[in-house]
Amino acid sequence: MSPVYPFDDAATARALVGTDGLLVQWNEGARRLLGWTPEEVVGRPAANLLAGDAPAIPSGEPRWNGELALRHRDGRTVSVWVLVHHRHPADGGGRLVVSPLWAPGPLPPDDPLSGVELTQSPCAVAIFDERLRLHRINAPMAEVLRVPEERLRGLRIPDIDGRPQSADFEQQMHRVLTTGRGHDVRSYAPISGEGRIAAWLARMSPVTDADGRVRGVCVAAHDFTEQYLARERLQLVNEASVRIGSTLDVTRTAQELADVCVPALADFVSVDLLEPPEQGTEPASGQFSAPITLRRVAHGSVNPGSPEAVVKLGQLDVYPSPSPQADSLLAGHAIVASTATDDLERWLSWDPVRRGRIEEYGIHSTMSVPIKARGTTLGVAVLTRFRRPDPFTPDDVLLAEEITARAAVCIDNARRYSRERETALALQRSLLPRNLPRTAAVRAASRYLPAAQAGVGGDWFDVIPLSGMRVAMVVGDVVGHGVQASATMGRLRTAVRTLADIDLAPDELLTHLDDLVLRLSDEAGTEGSPGEVGATCLYAVYDPVSRRCTLARAGHPPPVLLPPGGAPRQVDLPSGPPLGLGGLPFESAELDLREGSVLAFFTDGLIESRERDVEAGHALLCEALAAQADSLDETCDRILHTLLPTGGAADDVALLLARTQGLSPSRVATWDIPADPALVAPIRKQVVEQLAVWELDEVGFTTELVVSELVTNAIRYGSHPIRLRLIHDAATLICEVSDTSHTAPHLRRAKTWDEGGRGLLLVAQLTERWGSRHHTEGKTIWAELALLDEE
Template identity: 75%
Template sequence: MSPVHPVDDAATARAVVDEHGDLVEWNEGARRLLGWAPDEVLARPAANLLADGVPTALPAGHRWNGTLSLRHREGHAVSVWVLAHHRHARDGGDWLVVTPLEGGDREAPDDPLARVELVQSPCAVAVYDERLRLRAVNDAMAEVLGVRGERLRGLRLSEIGGGPQSEDVERHMLQVLHTGRGHDVRTYAPVGGDGRVSAWMARMSPVTDPSGRVRGVCVAAHDFTEQYRARERLHLVNEASVRIGTTLDVTRTAQELADVCVPALADFVSVDLVDPPGHGGELPIGTLSVPAALRRVAHRSVTPGEPEAVTPLGQSEVYPAASPQGASLLSGHAIVVSENSGDLEKWLAWNPERSRRVGRLGVHSTMSVPIRARGVTLGVAVFTRFAQTARFLPDDVLLAEEVTARAAVCIDNARRYSRERETALALQRSLLPRTLARTAAVTAASRYLPAARAGVGGDWFDVIPLSGMRVALVVGDVIGHGVGASATMGRLRTAVRTLADIDLAPDELLTHLDDVVARMSAEADGEERGRPGEVGATCLYAVYDPVSRRCTLARAGHPAPVLVPPDGPPRGIELPPGPPLGLGGLPFESAELDLAEGSVLAFFTDGLVESRERDVEDGHRLLRETLAERGDSLEETCDRVLHALLPAGSPSDDVALLLARTRGLPPSQVATWDIPADPSLVAPVRKQVLDRLEVWGLSVAAFTAELVVSELVTNAIRYGTPPIRLRLIHDDTHLICEVSDTSSTAPHLRRAKTWDEGGRGLLLVAQLTRGWGSRHTTEGKTIWAELSLLDDE
C-alpha cells in the first residue's frame, strides 16, 4: 500500500465482463480467490468460471447481487457472494463484478471504528477504514445501497456504487484521510430501480483514535433529491420562458420547444402541428377529431441525425385513435406509455415501422402532450426516452405539460401573427405598383422589403407620369404596422395620384395631403377616443421636367434623397425638412435643382438607413458609398444597396427604395411659338405646325395635330389673356401639344345643344387624343393634349 493512496487492490476480488460476456479485467484479488492467473482467463467467456458450466445471461438492469458457485483453478467449487453493476451506470457497457475477500473484521481493542454507533442515526451513515474499505453501515445506508451491510463490508465505495460519481466521492474521502479535515461533496447518481438521478450531500469527517491519528472516514449522506428535482424543474420552466417564443415564426417556436426539452426532459422530442384551414380560416375550438393529419415541424434528439424520427420535417402523417398522439388529442391531456407497464408495444402496433425503430433504439418510455392554447388544439408534442433509464413519472408529466402550455401560447401568437402578416403583405402588394410606369423622363427601379419582426408597414413608392412628359417621383412611410398601416398607405397613395393628376406643385400637393391625413386621423380618433394623432405619415414628392431638366422637390418629415451626378460623387440634397403629415397648419417648402442627363436620384424610407447596429449618419454614409459604385443597371444597384445596408436580409422596419435615372429631351424635339391674340393668324400657325411635323417625320399625326392646335389656340385667343404660347414636344411614342396663357380660368367639357354655335371643340380633342387637361402655372395656365404615335393606341 502506498502512503499516498492506501488502497489495497488485492483486498477485493474484482473482474470486468464486457457486453459479449468475455472477461476483460482480472485483478490480484480475483487470482487469490480462484487461483486463475490473468492470462488464463482474459478474453475468454466468464461463463467458463461457473462451477456447473451452464452459461448465464447477463443480468437485466444496471445492478445485481447474489451468490454464485465458481470454479477454482484446482477444480473445487467456491460459493461467492458478488455485487455486479455497470461501470458507468448511465451509459451501460461493461459489468464490474466484485466481492470482498476480508469482510473488514480487523478490530483491535483500541480500534476507534469499533466504537462508532450507527444504528440509531436517522441519516445514511457509513464508516471506511484507512484503506477506504467499508467497515460499518447503518440500516438507512444499507437501504440506500440496496444490499445488506454485512455483504458489503470490505468493499470500496467505487466498487459498491460504480460510475464516476462514486470515484469522485472516493477521491474526496482520500483527501479527508490525508488532511484530517472534514469535507462536503454533492453527488448525483441513479439510486433505486427506476434509474432516476438522486441528489446527495455527502458529509465526510475523519475518525480518529485517542492519540488523534486518523483511522478512517465517516460518510453521512443526506438526500436532497426533492429539492434538486424541484430546482431542475424550475430551471427548465425558466429556460422555456426565455428560449421559447424568441421570434414570431411558427416553425422556429416549435423547434425551440424541442431544443429546450432535450436532454433536460427527454432524449427525443417531436412537434407535430395541425395545418390551418385555407383562406385564413380558424382552427376549431376544443379537441380534434381523430384520425388527425398533423405536419412534422420540429424534432430534436440527443443522437446526431435524429435516427428516432420516422416522419421527416415538413411531412404529414395521420394519427389514429390507437396511437399515443391520437389518444392525447382526443382526450385533451397527456398520455404516457412505457415498457414497464407493457402497453408500449400495444400503442405502437398501429405503425410497424415505428414499432421496429423503437425496438432497435431501445425506447422504453414515451409521452404525448397535446399543444393547446385559448381553447384550440394546435398539435401534439411527443417526448421519448431511451438513453435515460428512468421512465416518465407524474412530476415529469406536469413539467412537460407546463413547458408545452407555454410553448402553445407562443405558437398560437406566431400563427396569428403569420396570418395577419400574410394578409397585410397581400394587401400591401396589391396596393403598391406592380410595375413602374415607363416614361420619357426617367428610367426607374424599386425594391420593397417588409419588416422581419414588426410586421408589414405602410411604406410606399410611385412613379406618376404628368403632362408635358414630366414625371412625379413619390416615396412615403405611414406610422405603424399591420393591416391598418397597409390600408392607410393605399388611401394615401390614391390621394397622391389624384392630387398629381391636377398638376399641383410639390409643396402645394403636400399641403393638401396633410389635410387628408388630418381628416383620416380625426376619423380614427372618433373611433377610439382619447388617442389624437392616430394616423401619421412622412412623404417626399418630386417633379422632374425632361425639357428643362429641372427637378422640384418637397418633403414632409421624410429623409432627403441622394443625388448621384453622372460625373461626381453622390451627395445628399439639401431640402427644407417640412413637418410630418397630419400635424396640420404648418407650411411646406419646395426646392429646385438642375440635373444633368443621366443623374440618379435615390429615394428611400428610414428603414434603409436606420439600424440598431449603427446610427443614422453612418447609414447615410454607407448608402452614398454604395451608390458611388456605379453600374449600368438600376436593378443591380438596388440589389447592391440592400445587400450593403441590410446584410442579414431581415430589416427591423419596412424598407422602400426607388432609384430614378434622369433623361433629357434635346431641343430638336421641342418647338415653341409665340401666338398673337389675333384669330386671323390661326391658319398660319397651323401651317407652321404641319411644317415642323414634316421635319420631325411625324406626318402621320398631322391631321389630328392640326385639329388640336387649331382648337386650343383659338380657345386661348378667344377666352385667354395674352401672351399666348404654343409648344410641341415629341419622343418616339407621343406628341404633346401645349397652349399657355396668363388667364387662370380653365376650360371644361360640356355637351353642346343642337342650336349652339360652339362647345364642340374640346369634345373633339378629348375623342381624338390619349388625354388632355390643364395645369396651373406661376404665370397662368397651360392646356395640353397628348397624341399617340403608335398604331395600337
Template identity: 75%
Template structure:
C-alpha cells in the same frame, strides 16, 4: 404515568412559578430532587428555596427561555446545585403568566456498553451511516447503508470506498473523506449515480464529519447519506419548465416554435418527439375550437430525436398525414387530454396497428412508451405533441405527464401567438402589395426600377413608392414611410398613395403637394384619436418632379432621408434637400429645391429601413449605399439587387425597405417646337399652317387635322380670355403629341356642356372628345392648358 404514552413523570423535576414569584405547581420529580412535599411549598414564594437566605436577590429572567445553575435548599437542611431550564408561559385567555422550571433526574445514569439504545443510533437508524478509521477504511455501517451498497457489513469491513463501489465517482468522494480527516472540518458532497440501466438517476447527499476522542483528536470520519432523488427530480422538472419558458417562443414563426418545443423535450423528457399541427378549415382561419372530425389531418411541423437525423420519424416536416380514431394523435385530440400507452399494457401495439410503417419503427427501435399531449391555447385545438421512449427503459409516470402538459401549454400559447402573427402579417403583406404599383409605367422622362421588402421579423410597415406620369412629358417620383406596422399602417399607406396620385394629377408643385398631404395626415390622426386607436398617424415622404425637356428636377421632403444622385462619370452624392417636418405635425412649411440633371443621371430614392440598422449607424449605411451605387450598370434591376445585397443582412431587415432607382432621359430639341402667339385673333390661321408644316417635318401628317382643331381652340381661348405673353408648344415622342398653350393668367378654364341654341361653350368639349386627355396646370408665371393626342402606330 399516562396510559397512552410511556412517560415517567418522576424522571423530571418540574415546578411552576407565577408572575408574583409564588410556586403554584410541584411534581413528584421535584420532591425527589429536593425532598420537599408539595403541601409545604405550593403557595409559598419560590425564592425561599434558594440557598443563602437571599430571597429577594433574583429577578425574573428576560425573554421566553432561561437556563443556568442555582443552589437550592434541600428538605434535610443541605443544599443542592441544580441546572434548571425555564420556559416562559405568557398570559392567555385570562390566565396569568408563569414560568415552568425543569431539570432531568436520570440523564447521568451509568450506561451499559451493550445497551441497545446506545447502539441503535448506528445500527437501527433509517439514515445510512458509515464510519471510516484514520486510514479511510470502513469500520462500521448500519443496516440502511448495507441496503444501499447491497453488501453486509462483515463482508466489506476494512475496505476503502473505491474498493467497495468500483465507480469512478467514488475516487472523488474518497478525496473529500481525506480532506475531512486532515482538516477536521465537516464537508457535504452531492453525488448523482445512474441506477437501473434505464437512464434514471439517484441523487445522494453525503454529510461527512470528523470523529474525535475525548482529547479532540480526529480518529476517523463519519458519513451520513441522505437520498434526495425526489427533490432532485422535482428540481429538474422545474428547471425544464423554466428552460421551456426561455427557449420556446423566441420568434413569431410557427414551425420554429414547434421545433423549439421538440428540442426542449429531447432528451430531458423523451427520446423522440413529434409535433403535428392542424391546418385551418379555411385559409387564414382559426383551428378547431372543439374535437376535430375523423380522420384527423395533421401537418408535421417539427420533430427531434436523440439519434442524428431522426430516423424514427415516418412523416417529414411539412407532410400531411391522415390519423384514424385508433391513432394516439386522434385519440388524444378527441378526448381532449393526454393519453399514455406502453408495451407493458399491450395498448401501444393495438394503438398503432393502424399504420404498418409506424409499427415497424416501434419494433425496429424498441419503442415501449408513448405519450400523446394535445396542444391547446385560448380554447383552440392547435395540434398534438407525441413523446416516445426507447433508449430510456422507464415508462412515462404521472409526474412526466404533468411536466409534458406544462411545457406543451407554454408552447401552445407561443404557437398560437406565432399563428396569429403570421396570419396578420400575411394579410397586411397582401394588402401592402395590392396597394403598391404592380409595375412601373414606361415614360419618356425616366427609366425606373424598384424593390420592396417587408420587415423580416417585425410586422409589415407602410413603406411605399410610385412613379406618376405628368403632363408635358414630365414625371413625378415619390417614396414614403408610414409610422407603425401591421394592417393599419398598410391601409394608411394606401390612402396616402391615392392622395399623392390625386394631388399629382392637378400638377401641384412638390412643396404645395406636401402641404396638402400634411393636412390629410393631420385629419387621419384626428380620426384615429376619435376612434380610440392607439398612437397618432404620421409619415415621411419625398416628392420629386423631373422635366425631360428642361432637364430640371424639383424636390421637396417631409422628414424623409435625402436621395442620392449619380451623374454620368461621377461618384454618387447626396442631394442637399431643405429640411422639412414629418407629415402630421401640421402648420409647418415645406420648401423645395430645383437643380439640373444631365441625361443619364441615376436618382436613388429610398426609405430609412435601407440605411438604418442596429449593427451600424446611419452614416455607415449611407457610405455602403454610395459604394453600391458607384459601379456603372446598364441594368437598374441589377443595381437594385446589388444595393439590397450590400446593405441588408442575410435574414432580412428589421424594418420595411422601399427603393426606387430612376435614370433620367432628355427629350431632344428636335422633338419640341415653340411659337410666341400675337394678341391678334386674325393670326390664328397662320399659326395653324405652321403647326401643319411642323407635323409634316415630324412625319406626323396623319394627326394634322386633330392638331389643327385643338391648337385653334386653345390659342383662340388664350387670346380671348388669357393674358399676354402667350406661347404655343408642341412635344412629341413615339406615340403621343402634346399641345400646350401658356399665358400669364391664373384663371383656369373648365369644361361645360353647351345647350342646343348656345353659340359658345363647345370648344373644350370638342378638345376633350378629340384627345386622349387634357388639363391645366399652374406655373409661377400663370397657367398652361395642355392636350394629348394619340398618334397612330406604324402598324395602323
C-alpha cells in the same frame, strides 16, 4: 500511516475486467490475495483465475456480491467474497471487482469509534476510520447499499461505489478528517435498472475521541431525490419558457418544442399540426373524428438526423384510430402507452412501417399530448423513449403538458402573426404599383421587401406621369407595422396621386399631405387623445424638356444621384419635418440633370442596420449603384444583395431607381401668340406645317382644332403674354397654351342657341386627356393626343 494520506491501496484486492473479459488492472492487494503479479495476469482472460464455473451476474444490476472460488498462484483454491461493480461506458465500461483482505470480526472493546450510536438514526449512516475505511453502518445504510455490514467493513468508498466519481467523494471525507470541520456533499447516482437518478445529500462530520482527536468520519446520507426531480422539472419548464417562442415562425417554434424535450424528457419527439380548413382561417376546434390529417412540422431525436421518423418534415399524413395522434386528439388529453401494456401494440396494428421502426430502435414507451391554446386545438406532440429504460410517469405527463401548453400559446401567436402578416402583405402589394409606367422622361425599376420579423410596414413608392411629358417620383414610409400601417400607406399614396394630378409643386404637395396626416392622426385617436400616425416622404418632378428635377422631402432620406460617367453622391436637399407635425414649412430644390443620370430613391430600411451606421450604409449603396450593370433591375438586385442581411431586413425596404431621358429640342416647337384674335388662323397654319415636318399629318386636322380653341380662349380670357408649345414623342402629341392669368378654366355644356361655351368640351372630346396646371408665372392649359403610328 499519516492522516495527510491515509489511503492504503494494498489493503483491498482490486481488479478491473474489461468488456472483452480481459484483465485491465491488478493492484497490490490482489497480488497479496492470490499471489499473481500484474505482469502475469493483466491482458489475459479473467476466467483463467476461476477455480469453478463463472457465476451468473445480472447485467442490469449496477452492483453484485457473492462468493467466488479463485485459483491461487501456488495451485490451491481460495474462496473469496467479492463485490462486483458494473461500470458505465462513460467511465470506461467493464467490471470492477473488489474484496477486503482481512476478515471482519467483532469490534474490540477499546474501539475509539464504539461510542457512536447508529441504531436510533432514521438516516443512512456510515462510520469511516482514520484510514477512511468503512467501520460501521446502520440498517438504513445497509438497505441502501444492499450488502451486509460485515461484508463491507474495511472497504473504501471507491471499493463500495465502484464509480470513478467516488474518488472525489473520498477526497471530501479526507478534508473532514484533516481539518476537523464538517462538510456537505451532493451525490447523484443512477437507480438500478430504471434509468432515473437518485440524489443524496451526504453530511460529513468528524468523529472524535475523549481527548478531542479526530478518529474518523461520520457520513449521514439524506435522500432528496424527489426534491431534485422537482427542481429538474421546474428548470425544464423555465428553459422551455426561454427557448420556445424565440421567433414568430410556426415551424421554428414547433422545432424548439421538440429540441427542449430531447433528451430531457424523451428520446424522440414529433410535432404534427392540423391544417387550417383554408388559407387565412382559424384551425379546427371542438370535436374531432378519425381519421385525422396532420402535417409534420418538426421532430427531434437523440440520434443525429432523426432516423426514427417515419414521416418527413412538411409531409401530410392521415392518422386513424387507434393511433397516438388521433386517440389523444379525440380524448382531448395526454395518453401514455408502453410495451408493458396492450395499448402500444394496439396503436401499432395499423401501420407495419411504424411497427418495424419501433422494433428496430426498441421504443418501449410513448406519450401523446394535444397542443391546445385559447380553446383551439392546433396539433399533437408525440414523445417516445427507447434509450432511457424508464417509462413515462404521471409527473412526466404533467411536465409534458405544461411544456406543450406553453409552446401551444407560442405556436398560436406565430400562426396569428403569420396570418396577419400575410393579410398585411397582400394589402401592401395590392396598394403598390404592379408595373411602373413607361414614360418619355425616365426608365424606372423598383423593389419592395417586407421586414423579416417586425411585420409588414407602410413603405411605398410610385411613378406618376404628369402633363408636358413630365414625371413625378415619390417614395414614403409610414410609421409602424401591420395592417394599419398598410392601410395608411394606401391612403397617402392615393392622396399623392390626386395632388399630383393637379400639378402642385413638390413643397406644396407635401404641405397638403402633412395636413392629411394630421387629420388621420385625429381620426386614429381615442377619448380625445390624438393617434400616432406619422410618415416621411420624398417627392420629385422631372421635366425631360428642360432636364430639370425639382425635389422636396419631409423627414425622408435624400436620394443618391449617379451622373453619367461620374461617381454617386447624395443629393443635398433641405430636410423638412416628417409628416404629421403640422405648421412647419417645406422647401424644394432644383437639379439640372444630364440625360442618363440615375436617381436612387429609398426608405431608411435599406441603409439602416444594427451591424453598421448610416454612413457605412450610404457608402455601400453608392458602391453598388456605381457598379456596371446591363439594366436597372440588375442594379436593384445588386443593391439589395449588398446592403441587406441574408435573413432579411429588420425593417421594410422600398427602392426606386430612375434613369433620366431628355427630349430632343427637335421634338419641341414654341410660338409667342400676339393679343389679336385675327392671328389665330396664321398660327394654325404654322402648327400644320410643323406637324408635316414631324411627319404627323394624320393628326393635323385634330391638332388644328385643339390649338384653335385653346389659343382663342387664352386670347379672350387670359392675360398676355401667351405662348403655344407642341411636344411629341413616339406615342403622344401635347398641345400647351400658357398665359399669365391664374383663373382656372371650367368645362361647361352650352345651350342650343349659345354662340360660345363649346371650346373645352370640344377639346375634351378630341383628345385623350386634358387639364391645367398653375405655376408662378400663371397657368398652362394642356391636351394630349394619341399618335396612331409610332416613329
